[in-house]
Amino acid sequence: MTELTGEAGSGKTQLCLSAAASAAALGHRVVYLDTGGGFSAKRIKEFHRGFVTADADSDEVEQHLSLTLDLITVLNVHDIMTLFKVLEELALGLAGDPGVPGDGGLEGNQDVVDIGRDMGLLVVDSLSSLLSPVITRLHHQGYTIMASTASLLRSLAPAHNCAVLYTNHTVSAGGGDRGGASIKPALGTRWTSTPHRRVCLGKGHGKDTPGCTAEVIYGPGTGSSCAFQVVGDGIRTL
Numbered sequence: 001m002t003e004l005t006g007e008a009g010s011g012k013t014q015l016c017l018s019a020a021a022s023a024a025a026l027g028h029r030v031v032y033l034d035t036g037g038g039f040s041a042k043r044i045k046e047f048h049r050g051f052v053t054a055d056a057d058s059d060e061v062e063q064h065l066s067l068t069l070d071l072i073t074v075l076n077v078h079d080i081m082t083l084f085k086v087l088e089e090l091a092l093g094l095a096g097d098p099g100v101p102g103d104g105g106l107e108g109n110q111d112v113v114d115i116g117r118d119m120g121l122l123v124v125d126s127l128s129s130l131l132s133p134v135i136t137r138l139h140h141q142g143y144t145i146m147a148s149t150a151s152l153l154r155s156l157a158p159a160h161n162c163a164v165l166y167t168n169h170t171v172s173a174g175g176g177d178r179g180g181a182s183i184k185p186a187l188g189t190r191w192t193s194t195p196h197r198r199v200c201l202g203k204g205h206g207k208d209t210p211g212c213t214a215e216v217i218y219g220p221g222t223g224s225s226c227a228f229q230v231v232g233d234g235i236r237t238l
Contacts, residue, residue: 006201028120050233
């Protein structure tokens with residue numbers, strides 16, 4: 001379970017799309033939970049083109065692209081209760097449950113259960129946009145909801161041998177001098193130990209640091225970092 005955190009424009013969604021395209025191209029079922037309309041089939045096709053050589057047979061490329069796209073299921077999730085519903089149904093599928101009866105909830109729930117049976121990668125972009133509205137002083141059950149979400153996500157990853165990738169935007173932490181406020185992940189300290197690994201992304205500034213940067217700030221590999229650039233057909237390290 002990996003978290004991508006960083007400011008707007010640091011490449012979070014592009015990395016999610018690249019991961020989805022890569023996993024599907026390798027034959028894994030991908031479930032992409034899109035909370036803000038950031039999914040782009042066009043970008044998936046462009047990333048896929050970067051996986052094949054320039055002299056590859058065009059018919060074979062198109063056939064493989066079709067198989068890749070068929071392995072990516074996109075679900076629009078715009079509130080936390082819908083997210084709960086989807087995660088529970090995916091867990092039922094991964095556990096081999098024969099199905100759940102229709103209960104007036106999310107339409108097509110049996111389809112989601114079936115998809116969960118062979119899911120290799122779950123992407124949530126962005127998780128913080130669903131959780132942040134309920135983590136307020138006015139929402140008394142906010143942290144309970146956050147803890148339940150964390151439990152559901154963590155149970156999907158190691159128990160069923162699938163990867164979970166989600167994004168978490170950043171907020172100003174204040175305390176900066178002369179107007180230079182620092183930033184921190186939006187979900188706060190209670191969420192700190194939820195992912196197995198947290199990667200912090202940043203935008204490059206000027207000629208000295210072009211593209212974007214990525215640094216592991218929690219979990220295995222802490223302290224390792226690289227610079228990367230989002231190009232037409234992929235992600236390139238610099």
